Amino acid sequence: MSQLRASRSGLLVGIVICIFIFLYLRNSSPEEPEEEPTYPVVAECGFYPDELCSALFEGKGAAPQIAKFCKNPHRSEILAHLHTPGNCSRISHGLHFITRPLSLEESNFSLAYIITIHKELAMFVQLLRAIYVPENIYCIHVDEKAPKKYKSAVQTLVNCFENIFISSKRKKVVYADFTRLQADINCMKDLVYSKYQWNYVINLCGQDFPIKTNKEIIHYIKRKWNGKNIIPGVIQPPNIKSEMSQSHSGVTPEGNAYASPNKRFIDEPPHNLTVYSGSAYFVLTRKFVEFVLTDIRAKDLLRWSKDIYSPEQHYWVTLNQLKDAPGTIPNAGGEGNIRAIKWKKEEGNTHDGCKGQYVQDACVYGLGDLPWIIRSPSLFANKFEPSTDPLVVTCLERRHRLRVLRQAEVPAEPHWHFQQDVHFNMKPHG
Incomplete structure (x- = not known):
């Protein structure tokens, strides 16, 4: 009997705290002092109430502190599906994949994606299904x-989708090394020789997440670029070979592999090409990709790039300067809103500072960065570390899916919706 009373007492405490949290979120504002709340229990928030995510997007002062008390079972649900191979319908439905075209416009404008990954399996699934x-x-x-x-x-996941495949050639990728560039090239070959037709290719890494929907990405490409490549970056003047170097591999304090400068590069670029510096991430036309894989200048530049530091930051933008290459825009400069990144050197200029933490001078987003992310005109944002703060991606994903379903021109399947239940499992500390 005493156990029953204790259970009822614990349940009442949990209900009271849940009510307090949501009332606090509704009534709080950015002007209120941000005090660190202390509660006797930790709320395991299930699939996170949309109200909490909305408060974070609106920048309500108390929301990040309250969110710290929510554990995230969402990752476990994703991993359970992938580590228990079974019926593919169960996997695609259980993981909430969109299973048919959402509009005629999207059906007639196919995109290809290259995604390089090595960790954060749950994050990869969230990115892929988005x-x-x-x-x-x-x-x-x-x-x-x-x-x-x-x-x-x-x-296991790839086997369930005809239009998703693993690259036929795989590399041990080293940061800022030629292997990063080679990974994209290998996927490009597979994409060009596949049976699928596509208009543009976009490359991503496992720490990216979309801000715009598939329809919005297509609109951006068609209306602003119309058959042109998007390779943003700072274009440098000629004779920058002194900045390039051969490389050797190492390890960052975070445990990631990287390539670091060793000695000056001596050889001139092939075909008297002027080497430029730009983004490693792109949106490229299919014709340009076919050019890259067949043109002698592109092939020779690729061989030359094997011995320079961060060749992916030079290769694409250099080829995009060639006047006879398909879809090129010489002297395009930094145009193109592909990825929203908070660089440390740009704090106070293009952004208000990193609310998470800087890693290699780029912000790993925290909950306080969400308002800035959703205001960005970019197609994608980088970078995310769900193991540090899973609610950042979870909220972005829920917002993204709601936008996708609102824009859809076909009736939504039940499994396209994420779980809407608001439930709390209150667990004592200890």
């Missing part, structure tokens, strides 16, 4: 250094 529609095609480059269980789980 950008997935059945008329697109997806090449996944799984880093050779990834754990065996990770590779197996990705293969």
Whole structure:
């Protein structure tokens, strides 16, 4: 009997705290002092109430502190599907994939994606299902250094979709090394030789997440670029070879592999090409990709790039300067809103500072960065570390899916919706 009373007492405490949290969110404002709340329990918030996410997007002062008390079982639900191979319908439905075209316009304008990954399996699934529609095609480059269980789980997922495949050639990717560029090239070959037709290719990494829907991405490409490549970056003057170097591999304090400068590069670029510096991330036309894979200048530049530091930051933008290459825009400069990134050097200018933490001078987003992210005109944002703060991606994903379903021109399937239940499992500390 005493146990029953204790259970009822615990339940009442949980209900009272839940009510307090939501009342506090509704009534709080950015002007109120941000005090660190202290509660006797931790709320396991299930699939996170949309109200809490809305408060974070609106920048309500108390929301980030309250969110710290929510554990995230969402990742466990994703991983359970992938580590238990079974019926593919159960996987695609259980993981809430969009399973048919959402509009005629999208059906007639297919995109190809290259995604390079090596960690954060749950984050990869969230990224993939956010950008997935059945008329697109997806090449996944799984880093050779990834754990065996990770590779197996990705293969389980890929096997359930005809238009998703793992790159036929895989590399152990080293940061700022030629292997990063080679991974994209390998996927491009697979995409060009596949049976699928596509208009543009977009490359992403596992720490990216879309801000815009598939329809919005297509609108941006068609209305602003219309058959042109998008390779933003700072274009440097000629004779920058002194800044390039051969490289050797190392490890960052975070444990990630990287390539660091070793000695000056001596050889001149092939075909008297002027080497420029730009973004490693792009939106390219299919004709330009075919040019890259066949043109002698592109092939020779690729061979030359094997010995320079961060060749992916030079290769694409240099080829995009060639007047006879398809879809090029010489002297395009930094045009193109592909990725929203908070660089440390731009704090106080293009953004108000990182609310998470800087890693290699780029912001790993925190909850306080959400208002800035959703206001960005960019197609994608980078970078995210769900193991540090999973609610950042979870809220963005829920917002993204709601926008997708609102824009859809076909009736939504039940499994396209994320779980809407608001439930709390109150657990004592200890």
